[in-house]
Amino acid sequence: MSDHRYAIIGAGPSGLSAARALQKAGIDFDGFEASRGVGGLWDIENPRSTMYDSAHLISSRTTTEFAEFPMRTRADYPSHRELVTYFRDFADHFGLTERFRFDTKVTSLERTEDGGWMLRSGGVAGDAGEPTEQRYDGVILANGTLAEPNVPAFRGEFTGELLHTSAYKSATQLTGKRVLIIGAGNSGCDIAVDAVHHAASVDMSVRRGYYFVPRYLFGKPSDTLNQGRPLPARLKQFVDTRVLRAFTGDPVRFGFPKPDYKIYESHPIVNTLILNHLGQGDLRIVPDIDRFDGRTVCFRDGSSGEYDTVLLATGYKLDYPFVDRSELAWSGMAPRLFLNAFTPSFNGLYVMGMIEASGIGWQGRYEQAELIAAYLVALERHPDRAAAFRTRVTSEPWPDLTGGYHYLGLERMSYYVNKDAYRSAVRAATQALRTDAASRPSRRSRLVRTRAGVPGSGSHAAGKAAEKKVTA
Numbered sequence: 020m021s022d023h024r025y026a027i028i029g030a031g032p033s034g035l036s037a038a039r040a041l042q043k044a045g046i047d048f049d050g051f052e053a054s055r056g057v058g059g060l061w062d063i064e065n066p067r068s069t070m071y072d073s074a075h076l077i078s079s080r081t082t083t084e085f086a087e088f089p090m091r092t093r094a095d096y097p098s099h100r101e102l103v104t105y106f107r108d109f110a111d112h113f114g115l116t117e118r119f120r121f122d123t124k125v126t127s128l129e130r131t132e133d134g135g136w137m138l139r140s141g142g143v144a145g146d147a148g149e150p151t152e153q154r155y156d157g158v159i160l161a162n163g164t165l166a167e168p169n170v171p172a173f174r175g176e177f178t179g180e181l182l183h184t185s186a187y188k189s190a191t192q193l194t195g196k197r198v199l200i201i202g203a204g205n206s207g208c209d210i211a212v213d214a215v216h217h218a219a220s221v222d223m224s225v226r227r228g229y230y231f232v233p234r235y236l237f238g239k240p241s242d243t244l245n246q247g248r249p250l251p252a253r254l255k256q257f258v259d260t261r262v263l264r265a266f267t268g269d270p271v272r273f274g275f276p277k278p279d280y281k282i283y284e285s286h287p288i289v290n291t292l293i294l295n296h297l298g299q300g301d302l303r304i305v306p307d308i309d310r311f312d313g314r315t316v317c318f319r320d321g322s323s324g325e326y327d328t329v330l331l332a333t334g335y336k337l338d339y340p341f342v343d344r345s346e347l348a349w350s351g352m353a354p355r356l357f358l359n360a361f362t363p364s365f366n367g368l369y370v371m372g373m374i375e376a377s378g379i380g381w382q383g384r385y386e387q388a389e390l391i392a393a394y395l396v397a398l399e400r401h402p403d404r405a406a407a408f409r410t411r412v413t414s415e416p417w418p419d420l421t422g423g424y425h426y427l428g429l430e431r432m433s434y435y436v437n438k439d440a441y442r443s444a445v446r447a448a449t450q451a452l453r454t455d456a457a458s459r460p461s462r463r464s465r466l467v468r469t470r471a472g473v474p475g476s477g478s479h480a481a482g483k484a485a486e487k488k489v490t491a
């Protein structure tokens with residue numbers, strides 16, 4: 020076991036990935052989970068869960084599961100109930116459950132004078148314990164990215180029921196109501212499909228067009244096709260646009276605007292039931308919102324409708340409420356982190372799961388955890404490798420994680436990556452940390468240093484600070 024001790028915040032798929040990777044690397048840790056058990060948002064009973072009764076995996080089982088722990092189900096797209104069982108089995112199987120303190124919420128993280136972190140936590144279940152504090156050498160933040168609702172400002176006031184999808188649990192909430200869903204992301208489309216069986220009427224307001232991917236193509240889960248060596252972005256866009264046109268037709272026929280971007284430049288919607296229901300006349304697509312006026316919603320094209328419930332499928336905001344934003348180098352809507360995990364100041368905070376990507380799965384998150392574990396191992400046993408890693412991060416351009424796709428410049432895309440580009444960059448960095456290759460400066464780094472003398476002053480200071488910590 021290591022001399023250092025780390026904390027992991029959250030026992031969802033990302034926290035469990037971190038726990039397993041640290042366990043395998045022989046690194047000591049304590050886990051903290053605000054809810055009653057493992058599984059994160061897949062446990063619908065977790066007060067922070069944004070799951071709903073009808074939710075199933077959107078990515079398919081084999082592309083999503085942990086490679087070392089296949090799921091014991093035949094379903095290609097299992098339900099959240101099966102998934103929470105899977106995470107419990109995973110945690111029990113590897114002896115991770117007992118490493119977490121449940122019903123324990125982390126309330127603050129503050130730097131200690133000796134370069135560590137003071138973690139304060141408290142019980143969440145009524146009288147469950149006094150607040151406690153404990154020092155750690157570093158902390159892995161795996162508290163999830165889909166819990167804090169993003170609620171846009173609208174002109175006017177809606178006097179009916181205004182809900183965010185985070186508060187949606189069951190279709191019975193919509194029984195007999197005139198429902199307007201704002202936004203057509205994966206959750207918005209799932210809920211629309213639920214709603215048509217219960218609501219009095221369902222409209223969906225959209226700003227832009229979307230690409231709809233069927234769950235099955237050629238009789239197989241669609242995301243299992245073209246695995247392995249990824250096609251170049253342009254070729255994949257060319258081929259998949261035509262395949263989708265052949266299978267799902269043109270969503271414009273059903274009332275959606277024509278997308279003003281190419282496929283994969285935003286998150287695709289894995290749901291074609293919504294198109295079936297549009298074809299059956301069960302719901303309508305309406306334009307973007309202009310303003311609310313009592314129960315009336317006025318749309319940008321001058322039309323309007325009366326509603327009982329407005330459901331905001333407007334996504335989520337990143338939130339790390341227990342630590343000062345400057346510690347995570349926030350830039351706009353997201354922390355600016357190397358490979359979405361390492362703070363450029365190497366201050367001992369590591370972020371897990373801050374990756375939005377089509378098809379990254381839990382294995383992708385586990386590989387991210389392996390990289391963090393490889394760095395922590397290097398800190399203790401191969402400080403030269405850890406120092407070389409930091410030098411690269413602070414003096415070289417960061418890898419391009421777009422995979423050649425031009426992502427929409429939307430706030431919600433601020434931490435979006437291409438899964439293949441991301442996983443290959445993460446694997447390369449892990450490999451470098453595990454071998455002496457990491458301690459040899461790359462050609463690019465030598466060039467940067469020769470030209471500039473030293474790397475940029477801020478980065479250099481950060482590197483020095485981190486070096487001090489390693490040798491302490």
Ligand SMILES: Cc1cc2nc3c(=O)[nH]c(=O)nc-3n(C[C@H](O)[C@H](O)[C@H](O)COP(=O)(O)OP(=O)(O)OC[C@H]3O[C@@H](n4cnc5c(N)ncnc54)[C@H](O)[C@@H]3O)c2cc1C
Pocket residue numbers: 028029030031032033034035051052053054058059060061065067069070071074075076077078079083123124125126161162163164165166206341371372373379380381
């Ligand atoms: C409807 C729906 C469908 C989805 N489908 C897919 C899919 O098909 N494939 C896919 O890869 N992803 C999917 N996702 C994305 C989902 O976010 C990930 O699968 C996964 O749950 C992310 O894991 P996580 O551990 O990062 O976060 P979470 O699952 O959100 O877990 C975070 C954990 O941290 C805990 N926590 C938070 N704050 C604190 C604190 N202060 N102290 C202690 N504990 C804290 C929470 O209680 C929670 O248990 C879906 C999401 C939704 C909502």
